[in-house]
Amino acid sequence: xxxxxxxxxxxxxxxxxxxxxxxxxxxxxxxxxxxxxxxxxxxxxxxxxxxxxxxxxxxxxxxxxxxxxxxxxxxxxxxxxxxxxxxxxxxxxxxxxxxxxxxxxxxxxxxxxxxxxxxxxxxxxxxxxxxxxxxxxxxxxxxxxxxxxxxxxxxxxxxxxxxxxxxxxxxxxxxxxxxxxxxxxxxxxxxxxxxxxxxxxxxxxxxxxxxxxxxxxxxxxxxxxxxxxxxxxxxxxxxxxxxxxxxxxxxxxxxxxxxxxxxxxxxxxxxxxxxxxxxxxxxxxxxxxxxxxxxxxxxxxxxxxxxxxxxxxxxxxxxxxxxxxxxxxxxxxxxxxxxxxxxxxxxxxxxxxxxxxxxxxxxxxx
Amino acid sequence: xxxxxxxxxxxxxxxxxxxxxxxxxxxxxxxxxxxxxxxxxxxxxxxxxxxxxxxxxxxxxxxxxxxxxxxxxxxxxxxxxxxxxxxxxxxxxxxxxxxxxxxxxxxxxxxxxxxxxxxxxxxxxxxxxxxxxxxxxxxxxxxxxxxxxxxxxxxxxxxxxxxxxxxxxxxxxxxxxxxxxxxxxxxxxxxxxxxxxxxxxxxxxxxxxxxxxxxxxxxxxxxxxxxxxxxxxxxxxxxxxxxxxxxxxxxxxxxxxxxxxxxxxxxxxxxxxxxxxxxxxxxxxxxxxxxxxxxxxxxxxxxxxxxxxxxxxxxxxxxxxxxxxxxxxxxxxxxxxxxxxxxxxxxxxxxxxxxxxxxxxxxxxxxxxxxxxxxxxxxxxxxxxxxxxxxxxxxxxxxxxxxxxxxxxxxxxxxxxxxxxxxxxxxxxxxxxxxxxxxxxxxxxxxxxxxxxxxxxxxxxxxxxxxxxxxxxxxxxxxxxxxxxxxxxxxxxxxxxxxxxxxxxxxxxxxxxxxxxxxxxxxxxxxxxxxxxxxxxxxxxxxxxxxxxxxxxxxxxxxxxxxxxxxxxxxxxxxxxxxxxxxxxxxxxx
Ligand SMILES: Nc1ncnc2c1ncn2[C@@H]1O[C@H](COP(=O)(O)OP(=O)(O)O)[C@@H](O)[C@H]1O
Ligand SMILES: [Mg+2]
Numbered sequence: 001x002x003x004x005x006x007x008x009x010x011x012x013x014x015x016x017x018x019x020x021x022x023x024x025x026x027x028x029x030x031x032x033x034x035x036x037x038x039x040x041x042x043x044x045x046x047x048x049x050x051x052x053x054x055x056x057x058x059x060x061x062x063x064x065x066x067x068x069x070x071x072x073x074x075x076x077x078x079x080x081x082x083x084x085x086x087x088x089x090x091x092x093x094x095x096x097x098x099x100x101x102x103x104x105x106x107x108x109x110x111x112x113x114x115x116x117x118x119x120x121x122x123x124x125x126x127x128x129x130x131x132x133x134x135x136x137x138x139x140x141x142x143x144x145x146x147x148x149x150x151x152x153x154x155x156x157x158x159x160x161x162x163x164x165x166x167x168x169x170x171x172x173x174x175x176x177x178x179x180x181x182x183x184x185x186x187x188x189x190x191x192x193x194x195x196x197x198x199x200x201x202x203x204x205x206x207x208x209x210x211x212x213x214x215x216x217x218x219x220x221x222x223x224x225x226x227x228x229x230x231x232x233x234x235x236x237x238x239x240x241x242x243x244x245x246x247x248x249x250x251x252x253x254x255x256x257x258x259x260x261x262x263x264x265x266x267x268x269x270x271x272x273x274x275x276x277x278x279x280x281x282x283x284x285x286x287x288x289x290x291x292x293x294x295x296x297x298x299x300x301x302x303x304x305x306x307x308x309x310x311x312x313x314x315x316x317x318x319x320x321x322x323x324x325x326x327x328x329x330x331x332x333x334x335x336x337x338x339x340x341x342x343x344x345x346x347x348x349x350x351x352x353x354x355x356x357x358x359x360x361x362x363x364x365x366x
Numbered sequence: 367x368x369x370x371x372x373x374x375x376x377x378x379x380x381x382x383x384x385x386x387x388x389x390x391x392x393x394x395x396x397x398x399x400x401x402x403x404x405x406x407x408x409x410x411x412x413x414x415x416x417x418x419x420x421x422x423x424x425x426x427x428x429x430x431x432x433x434x435x436x437x438x439x440x441x442x443x444x445x446x447x448x449x450x451x452x453x454x455x456x457x458x459x460x461x462x463x464x465x466x467x468x469x470x471x472x473x474x475x476x477x478x479x480x481x482x483x484x485x486x487x488x489x490x491x492x493x494x495x496x497x498x499x500x501x502x503x504x505x506x507x508x509x510x511x512x513x514x515x516x517x518x519x520x521x522x523x524x525x526x527x528x529x530x531x532x533x534x535x536x537x538x539x540x541x542x543x544x545x546x547x548x549x550x551x552x553x554x555x556x557x558x559x560x561x562x563x564x565x566x567x568x569x570x571x572x573x574x575x576x577x578x579x580x581x582x583x584x585x586x587x588x589x590x591x592x593x594x595x596x597x598x599x600x601x602x603x604x605x606x607x608x609x610x611x612x613x614x615x616x617x618x619x620x621x622x623x624x625x626x627x628x629x630x631x632x633x634x635x636x637x638x639x640x641x642x643x644x645x646x647x648x649x650x651x652x653x654x655x656x657x658x659x660x661x662x663x664x665x666x667x668x669x670x671x672x673x674x675x676x677x678x679x680x681x682x683x684x685x686x687x688x689x690x691x692x693x694x695x696x697x698x699x700x701x702x703x704x705x706x707x708x709x710x711x712x713x714x715x716x717x718x719x720x721x722x723x724x725x726x727x728x729x730x731x732x733x734x735x736x737x738x739x740x741x742x743x744x745x746x747x748x749x750x751x752x753x754x755x756x757x758x759x760x761x762x763x764x765x766x767x768x769x770x771x772x773x774x775x776x777x778x779x780x781x782x783x784x785x786x787x788x789x790x791x792x793x794x795x796x797x798x799x800x801x802x803x804x805x806x807x808x809x810x811x812x813x814x815x816x817x818x819x820x821x822x823x824x825x826x827x828x829x830x831x832x833x834x835x836x837x838x839x840x841x842x843x844x845x846x847x848x849x850x851x852x853x854x855x856x857x858x859x860x861x862x863x864x865x866x867x868x869x870x871x872x873x874x875x876x877x878x879x880x881x882x883x884x885x886x887x888x889x890x891x892x893x894x895x896x897x898x899x900x901x902x903x904x905x906x907x908x909x910x911x912x913x914x915x916x917x918x919x920x921x922x923x924x925x926x927x928x929x930x931x932x933x934x935x936x937x938x939x940x941x942x943x944x945x946x947x948x949x950x951x952x953x954x955x956x
Contacts, residue, residue: 052574052686078577091575095593105579152579162578 003028003160003192004049009058009070010216011044018044020216021058026160029190031183035203036213037239042196045213046162049194050085051078063159084153085162088169090145092137098124098148099133105156123155124148126185143174150182154189161186161193167202179206200240204228212236229291230277234360237289244290246329247362250280263359269328272305274357285362292322292335294356297342298349305352307332311342325350401864405783408771412790415832419805420793426649426808443650452632456654459628462542462617463610466549471603473550474557475592477701481558482565484688486697493562494944495705500555501936502709503893504548505910506929508619509917510712511548513719513926515539521715544620549613551708553606560605564598570686583688597670604666608659612798614896629655630800630896637804637900645804652801659796713933719926737923747928749905750912753823754892757908761830762887766880768831769838774868776839777846788839795836802832803897810901821903829897834887841886845879885943892932 006024010017019041026032034042047053049060051067054075060068062083067076092101102123106116124130127147132140140148146166153161166182167175183206186193197203203210204224212219212227220232231237234245251271252264261276265286274288290305301308309327316338323334325348334350342348427444431437446452480486481493499507514522515537523535538544572594576586592599614630622631633651636644690697719725723732741747769791775781776788794802806829810820819825895910902911909932916925 050574050578052577077582078574079580079582082580083578085575085578087571087575089569089571091569091571093572093576093590093594095596104576104581108580108585149575152575156580 002026003030003063004032004194005061006045006049007059007061009045009048009055009060011041011048011053012056017216019048019055022213022216022218024211024218024221026192026194028192031186031193031195031206031208033195033197033203033207033210034213035197035200035210035239038198040213041216042198042213043164046164046194046196049160050083050162051076051081082156082158083160083162084156084158086146086149086153086164086166088165090142090149090166090169092140092145092148092152094136094138096137097133098129098135098137098140101137101148102152102155105152109156119155120151123151126154127151142169143178146170146178150185154191159192161191163193163195165197166195167197168199175202176205182206212239214239229356230275230358231289231360232277234287237358237360242292242333244292244295244330244332245360246288246290246332248286248288248359250282250284250286250359252282253280255279265359267329270305270307272352272357273354274305274359275355276359278361280359280361286359287362289358289360290332290352291356292333293320294353295332295334295336295350296353297334297336297340298351301349302351305354305357306350308347308349311344311346311348314341314344316341323348401781405775405781405787408775408787409783409790411768412772412787412835415828415835416790416793416797419802419809419832420797422808422812423649423652423801423805426645426804427653428646430646432645432808432811443646446647447650447654452651455627455629455632458626459611459630462545462549462621462626462628463607463613465542466546466553466610467603467606469546470550470553470557470606471599473554473704474561474602475599477554477558477704478562478565480697480701482562483686484690484694484697486690486694486701488698492698492701492705494940495709496701497555497559498705498937498940499551499708500559501889501940503889503895503910503932503936504552504613504615505619505893505895505913506716506932507551507708507712508548508615509913509922509925509929510715510719511539511544512619513725513922514711514715515544519725521718539620540624541620542624542626544624545616545626548616548620549610553610554704554708556609557602557606560598560602561595564595568594574686600669601666604662608662611655611658612800612896614798614800630798633800633804634896634899645808649804652798652804655798655801656796659798663796713930716926716929716933719923720930722923725922725926737927741924741927744924746907747912747924750907750909753826753906754909757823757826757830758888758891761827761834761891762884764827765831765834765838765887766842766884768835769840769883770842770876770880771868772835773839773842773846777843791835791839793836794832799829799833799894799896800900802829803900806832806897807900821906823906825901826898826906826908829901830891830894833894833897834890837890838883838887841879841883842876845876882943885939888939889936892935 002025004024004026006022009019009022011019022041022045024032034045036042044053048055048068049062055068055070057070059066059070062081066074067081068074093104096104099120102120103116106119111119121130121133124133127150129144129147129151132144132148137145137148146169149166167179170178179202195203195206204227207224209221210224210227211221214235220227220236222230227236228240237243237245246267248265248267250263251266253276254262256262256275261279263274263276263280263286265272265274265288276286280286298306307325307327307329309325309332312324312326312331314324315322319338320335321338321341323336323342325332325334327350332350426432428439428441429437430440430442477496481489481496486492514520517523517535517538517540520535520537520539522537526536527533539547568591573586573590576590577583581589611629613628614634617626617628617631618634620626621628622635627635629651633648636648636651720737721733721735722729723734723736772787772791776784776791797805806825810825810828813819819828893910894908895914898908898911899914902908907915909928913925913928916928
């Protein structure tokens with residue numbers, strides 16, 4: 001049984017579809033992330049699950065309970081859905097202390113005093129904020145407020161935890177640390193989490209599965225590795241970094257034992273093999289995705305997927321160096337170790353890792 | 367620093383001619399002294415408007431006779447304050463002010479909630495209508511309500527008797543309830559203007575997170591929304607309470623006939639309705655009022671210190687609007703009813719009153735236009751119209767100019783003395799019109815002969831200037847606070863003088879706020895009664911005073927005509943303000 005199930009849900013604002021026919025299942029204990037550019041409908045989707053926004057189409061099931069069904073006109077208000085939520089602004093109430101903030105959901109549920117005391121203390125310990133219990137909320141830093149928000153969302157043991165860009169208001173260093181800590185906590189508690197972010201790094205490092213969204217629709221759902229290394233479409237591929245997409249023609253296709261396919265592709269004056277997620281007919285065009293970090297510099301072209309070309313630009317980025325190399329396959333982005341520094345204008349050879357080269361149908365949109 | 371980059375015509379040329387030489391000492395010192403002179407003049411002007419009448423009050427309360435007459439210093443005025451009767455009046459004032467503030471606050475919160483947080487139809491139009499009473503001179507509605515709720519011939523009572531066949535009158539505005547009711551009509555829109563903005567500015571996720579924690583809508587409203595608004599509500603409560611104690615029109619019209627006396631009417635009576643005006647007692651009351659207000663302002667400051675929560679988001683989120691279903695027509699009806707009772711009813715009364723020969727006798731053969739003829743042919747009334755318009759136009763312009771300069775100096779410069787200026791400009795805020803009126807009365811009387819202000823229209827102009835300055839300064843302070851400093855530094859680096867810079871900033875950027883403040887001040891002058899009634903003399907009457915005199919002479923019908931004309935003016939100005947200015951300014955600036 002899945003913890004959350006979204007069945008063809010939509011949200012229209014007038015004629016505009018902010019969310020358009022989304023289907024999604026989250027397993028119990030899973031960390032699922034909605035990822036997409038700003039304005040693609042992630043927040044709206046999350047708010048429909050929360051009940052803060054009404055879906056204009058489709059059905060939402062949480063556990064085994066239907067919480068919203070647009071066709072039947074059924075809508076359960078947010079307070080009855082038993083979900084925890086962490087807001088982008090944290091929404092810590094400034095007129096209360098840390099303790100009162102976290103105790104609020106329990107007081108609403110009329111729990112006895114000593115139980116409240118004990119559970120709030122436990123929740124604050126979880127986020128390492130127990131020593132701040134009597135602080136007034138405005139006297140907290142952003143990171144501390146975020147922890148209190150998590151404690152408040154967890155204290156009544158909700159069925160699902162919803163988080164809307166909870167790290168986006170923290171500075172870069174704190175963001176990684178807090179993210180990792182939260183992920184550890186989530187695993188320990190085994191709480192199903194639906195997480196929204198526009199940050200690819202965050203999505204990949206935290207999630208069990210990532211849902212890539214664009215213009216109110218889902219482009220692809222998969223484990224972070226799948227999404228990054230084996231995108232289904234050009235849009236998903238291009239959402240992460242600056243991949244090289246090389247135009248080729250398929251010459252042959254054979255299925256591998258792991259269910260993937262191996263393609264024999266040819267470009268202008270070169271040929272090689274790459275992987276694909278589906279069968280391609282011979283003679284059709286395919287885009288081969290080469291991630292810049294999977295390309296390496298070599299002494300000479302070795303046949304297969306390798307090219308020589310002139311270094312057009314070179315940028316030192318600390319951990320690596322980003323080169324642009326002009327080859328017959330087009331201008332290729334290459335990320336190499338920072339110690340290799342071919343001069344701009346010099347000739348270099350580039351070799352691609354065939355296991356990391358990934359073919360996409362050239363015609364598929366979105 | 368910006369002050370170094372403002373060359374004076376002479377000093378600047380000198381400094382420019384000697385580029386690279388030692389510090390342009392002459393230029394700088396010339397500049398400082400010129401600015402010093404300007405500041406001194408400004409402080410002098412503000413002191414004349416505030417400290418001077420204030421000290422006259424102090425003198426008056428301690429001296430047995432008005433200034434300039436032989437007498438002795440004593441504490442009789444204050445001793446009179448200590449009597450049981452005076453304390454009763456004080457308690458009465460507090461009671462009435464509390465009595466009107468509490469229901470007004472409840473009403474204002476409810477109306478603001480309807481407008482800001484529900485899907486009630488035509489919310490934007492209703493908002494304009496609800497706030498309209500705030501702009502109507504209270505003397506107009508006071509007279510209209512005196513006609514509506516008169517226990518013998520009031521229209522409402524006549525309708526009630528006609529409809530039910532009863533032979534008693536259910537409504538009597540000459541009562542404690544009448545005073546409170548009239549005040550409520552004004553405090554509600556006043557409080558609404560504050561509270562609706564607080565509702566709008568609140569971060570919706572603060573409420574949504576409460577819903578997610580399991581609290582119902584109602585529980586969230588009580589436990590989160592209202593609690594978050596508490597500082598703002600306290601603030602508005604105290605403000606409204608203070609205004610209630612300053613109120614003159616409501617107790618004058620509805621309290622005095624029923625022998626209900628409050629501080630303002632007591633002061634008025636002890637000057638106007640005693641065989642010999644008892645100035646010492648009146649000024650002692652004035653001082654007691656100011657002390658009380660000072661305590662209130664202090665309490666307000668103490669309560670709110672560090673408690674104004676930043677609940678405002680930077681995001682352009684609009685807080686979620688509650689879908690009321692068919693109830694939204696009920697809330698619509700409630701807002702419409704408020705407007706009908708506070709505006710339509712009194713205006714209709716004025717309209718009806720103006721066309722019948724005698725107020726209270728509404729028969730077809732009594733229809734007439736003679737009151738219109740009487741009003742339009744009365745030179746006294748025309749003079750009052752001219753006076754009021756002149757005072758309104760000139761007064762509002764001067765007040766706003768003064769406010770613009772004071773606010774500019776206190777928020778945008780680091781000049782020495784700017785705090786003094788700010789404090790002086792704020793002082794009249796704690797002086798009710800009646801108190802300031804008495805202070806000016808003597809202040810002008812004591813001026814040496816060659817300065818003929820006493821008993822002229824200038825007396826009124828100066829009083830309005832003093833009364834309007836706190837609001838004008840506040841509006842302009844808000845306007846400047848939103849502008850970036852770069853703009854004017856840029857302007858001054860390029861060699862513009864102080865006034866050129868101020869003018870440019872004002873013209874280019876702050877004019878919408880200036881205009882909003884101007885309209886507010888203009889309305890303030892049009893409605894002013896308590897200081898005017900003390901300072902006018904023959905020839906310098908203003909409309910509110912003429913209205914009061916006509917009323918006292920039993921000419922309710924002519925009062926209706928003038929009231930209608932003033933209403934037209936109010937609606938015209940309000941319309942212009944909304945149509946033209948609303949696009950530039952977000953708040954109503956009240
Ligand atoms: N209340 C609303 N009214 C109209 N349009 C809205 C409303 N809320 C969201 N939208 C629109 O829906 C789209 C998706 O918004 P959102 O879900 O907030 O995006 P994301 O969280 O992915 O950045 C945006 O184009 C936004 O402008
Ligand atoms: Mg969002």
